[in-house]
Amino acid sequence: MGTITTSDFTKNTFIEFKGEPYQIVEFQHVNPGKGSAFVRTRLKSLKTGKVQEFTYKSGESVTEVPVMTREMQFLYKEGNTYMFMDNQSYEQFAIPAAMLGNYVDYLKLNDVYQVLVNEDQAVGLRFPKKVRLKVTEATEGAKGNTVSGATKTVIVETGAVVTVPLFVKEGEMIAIDPETGTYLERA
Amino acid sequence: MVVYPVPSGSYRRNFGDYLSCVRRPRIRTKEILSQAKPMKTWQKLHDHPELWERYFIREKVIRSIRSFFEKENFHEIETPILIPHPPAESYLDVFETTLLDRTRRPTPAYLSTSPEVPLKKLMVAGLGNCYAITKSFRNTETQSATHNPEFTILEWYRVGADYFDIMKDCERLLRLLAPSITYQGHKVDLVAPWERITVAEAFQIYAHVDFDEFFEHAPQIAKKKGYAVEKKTTWEEIYNQIFLNEIGPYIGQGRPTIVYEFPSVMAALAKKKASDPRFAERFEFYIAGLELGDAYSELTDPVEQEERFKKESTELKRLGKTTYDYDHDFIEALKVGLPACAGIAVGVDRLVMLLADVTNIADVLFFPTGEGFDII
Numbered sequence: 132m133g134t135i136t137t138s139d140f141t142k143n144t145f146i147e148f149k150g151e152p153y154q155i156v157e158f159q160h161v162n163p164g165k166g167s168a169f170v171r172t173r174l175k176s177l178k179t180g181k182v183q184e185f186t187y188k189s190g191e192s193v194t195e196v197p198v199m200t201r202e203m204q205f206l207y208k209e210g211n212t213y214m215f216m217d218n219q220s221y222e223q224f225a226i227p228a229a230m231l232g233n234y235v236d237y238l239k240l241n242d243v244y245q246v247l248v249n250e251d252q253a254v255g256l257r258f259p260k261k262v263r264l265k266v267t268e269a270t271e272g273a274k275g276n277t278v279s280g281a282t283k284t285v286i287v288e289t290g291a292v293v294t295v296p297l298f299v300k301e302g303e304m305i306a307i308d309p310e311t312g313t314y315l316e317r318a
Numbered sequence: 319m320v321v322y323p324v325p326s327g328s329y330r331r332n333f334g335d336y337l338s339c340v341r342r343p344r345i346r347t348k349e350i351l352s353q354a355k356p357m358k359t360w361q362k363l364h365d366h367p368e369l370w371e372r373y374f375i376r377e378k379v380i381r382s383i384r385s386f387f388e389k390e391n392f393h394e395i396e397t398p399i400l401i402p403h404p405p406a407e408s409y410l411d412v413f414e415t416t417l418l419d420r421t422r423r424p425t426p427a428y429l430s431t432s433p434e435v436p437l438k439k440l441m442v443a444g445l446g447n448c449y450a451i452t453k454s455f456r457n458t459e460t461q462s463a464t465h466n467p468e469f470t471i472l473e474w475y476r477v478g479a480d481y482f483d484i485m486k487d488c489e490r491l492l493r494l495l496a497p498s499i500t501y502q503g504h505k506v507d508l509v510a511p512w513e514r515i516t517v518a519e520a521f522q523i524y525a526h527v528d529f530d531e532f533f534e535h536a537p538q539i540a541k542k543k544g545y546a547v548e549k550k551t552t553w554e555e556i557y558n559q560i561f562l563n564e565i566g567p568y569i570g571q572g573r574p575t576i577v578y579e580f581p582s583v584m585a586a587l588a589k590k591k592a593s594d595p596r597f598a599e600r601f602e603f604y605i606a607g608l609e610l611g612d613a614y615s616e617l618t619d620p621v622e623q624e625e626r627f628k629k630e631s632t633e634l635k636r637l638g639k640t641t642y643d644y645d646h647d648f649i650e651a652l653k654v655g656l657p658a659c660a661g662i663a664v665g666v667d668r669l670v671m672l673l674a675d676v677t678n679i680a681d682v683l684f685f686p687t688g689e690g691f692d693i694i
Contacts, residue, residue, distance in 0.1 A: 149544060159461065160460075160461055160462045160465075161462060161464070161465075161562065162456075162465065167554070167558075168458075169558060169559065171562065184567065185563060186559060186562040186563050187559075188559055191546050192546065
């Protein structure tokens with residue numbers, strides 16, 4: 132296992148923390164009043180999906196956890212578990228909802244996703260910055276309402292509710308940031 | 319007149335369409351903006367006028383600060399931003415620039431990191447109680463939710479006062495801004511008295527560390543807690559790591575917390591506590607885990623001040639950082655005599671963050687540095 136320092140941190144770095152594998156989901160540099168710099172991180176456990184904070188000294192060494200990316204098809208959902216299959220080996224992998232976070236709202240059946248695998252366990256998805264989904268239900272924007280910033284909510288094909296500008300119509304494709312669930316553009 | 323953004327990329331090719339957006343501005347503009355890369359703040363404001371309210375909190379805060387100090391008979395001082403000597407604080411990265419004379423002969427110059435030294439020189443000259451609201455600059459402080467390399471700082475100094483008097487000032491000033499706030503879903507009551515705990519008490523209560531022992535055995539204590547400790551790890555780093563992990567996030571909930579009596583090594587310009595010189599008369603106050611202000615009873619002894627500057631300089635060299643000559647003029651001023659006084663630096667942007675209920679400093683700045691320089 133490789134050793135990295137805090138300057139190598141990215142949002143998708145996987146590291147060992149207190150002997151367990153974690154994903155860095157957020158990190159920020161902090162300079163307390165006196166003394167040197169620190170890096171505040173939010174770490175998601177690859178075992179439980181629980182998120183916790185830890186602040187490292189800037190430049191501190193940590194052990195990187197090897198995580199592979201494998202293409203897999205989303206098969207079905209059972210309770211809080213999401214089943215994926217590697218179309219090459221036909222191996223199936225279960226990912227608990229807690230590991231998928233907000234992404235669960237934008238998963239499409241039968242679509243192929245980049246699944247993160249650590250020691251034969253699927254631990255999450257590498258989601259794109261944008262997902263393109265079809266609007267399946269939308270009301271007409273109120274006529275004559277051209278107030279800048281006016282919005283409405285629509286439902287997309289995965290069932291998620293998205294806040295969009297008034298001009299978005301039923302049947303159109305829109306791009307959404309799966310991390311925050313915000314509308315990005317018409318796609 | 320409303321100015322519409324000239325869109326980039328594919329849109330520019332179709333100028334006819336651009337003209338039509340002038341005739342039908344609202345919807346078209348929105349579509350153009352939705353195609354753009356991350357929106358600039360001015361674009362967001364154009365698109366969502368309801369956001370203005372959040373940004374106008376800043377002017378309300380600044381007006382309240384000025385009216386508070388006017389009633390207290392403090393002078394407001396404009397201090398220089400372009401300065402000949404950076405501060406002797408080893409951890410700060412300063413912006414360096416060059417001052418040219420008419421023959422273009424260069425002299426090194428720096429952007430101020432705090433208005434402290436100029437205010438103190440004027441207090442030596444007899445100014446009395448005073449304050450400054452000014453821009454300060456600290457380099458490398460990018461990619462942080464609570465720092466912007468260019469920020470607005472408020473400092474005030476009270477003559478004949480000590481750090482306990484400044485604590486009272488803080489309570490009264492914040493009370494003037496709001497009796498209570500709701501920050502990230504949690505109510506914080508700003509009415510005095512605030513919680514007051516010493517650094518040693520905070521370590522005991524939150525981190526279960528005996529501070530007398532911590533002075534002697536910090537590396538062993540940190541190792542036992544599971545922190546990485548190497549040969550080059552300093553006492554201060556260990557102190558900060560424990561504070562940031564085990565204390566900072568938990569204080570200032572429900573009401574503000576004043577943490578006072580810092581270890582002397584961490585207070586370059588503060589007076590040491592007479593009864594226990596291991597500690598200095600310094601405090602910080604926290605609201606909802608956010609550090610807002612840093613205060614001390616000011617060190618007035620020129621000999622000790624010069625010694626500490628030299629020590630900081632040695633520390634800089636040890637860290638392999640650029641060293642600068644300290645401000646000899648400031649030592650001269652201290653020799654003439656700085657009256658006993660206490661003062662504080664408060665991050666105005668962070669005050670605005672609290673009142674605006676946002677967790678990122680960029681959300682209360684019209685032109686956050688990261689956005690302008692494209693380094694978000």
